[in-house]
Amino acid sequence: MMSESKIPEGNKEIRCIVCPTGCLVHVENVNGELVIEGHSCNRGEEYAREEFIAPKRILTTTIRVENGFLPLIPVRSDTPIPKEKLQETLKEIAVTEVKAPIKMGDILIKNVIGLDANIIASRDLIEA
C-alpha cells in the first residue's frame, strides 16, 4: 500500500538495491513532477520513486522469550515497514514477550501497530 500523495521537496541520489548492478539513480522534484535519471530498468525507477516518496525497511530485531532455551529470539517484519513507523514498531516489540517453542516463520505479532505487516520468527527456538 503506497500513497502517491505527497512528493517531498528537493533531490536525492539513491543507490538502487534491486539487483547487484547497483545503479546510482538521481531523483528530483521539479515543480511537483518527479524526474528520475540514471536507472537502467523500470524496476529501478520504481524503487527510486518509492524510496524518495515513502521509504520502507525490513525491520530486524529480537523479542524476549519467557521460557525459551535462549532469552531472545531474532525476528523480522515479513514486509517492509514505512521508515517513520520503525521507532513505534520497535517500542511495541520491546514490550512483547512470547512463549517457546517457536518455529521459524511463526507470526509473533500480527499486524504490528495496525500496519499491514507481521513480526515473524527468524529461527526455531525450543523450550528451556
Ligand code: SF4
Ligand atoms: S536500476 Fe535496474 S539494473 Fe540498475 S540496479 Fe536497479 S534493478 Fe539493477
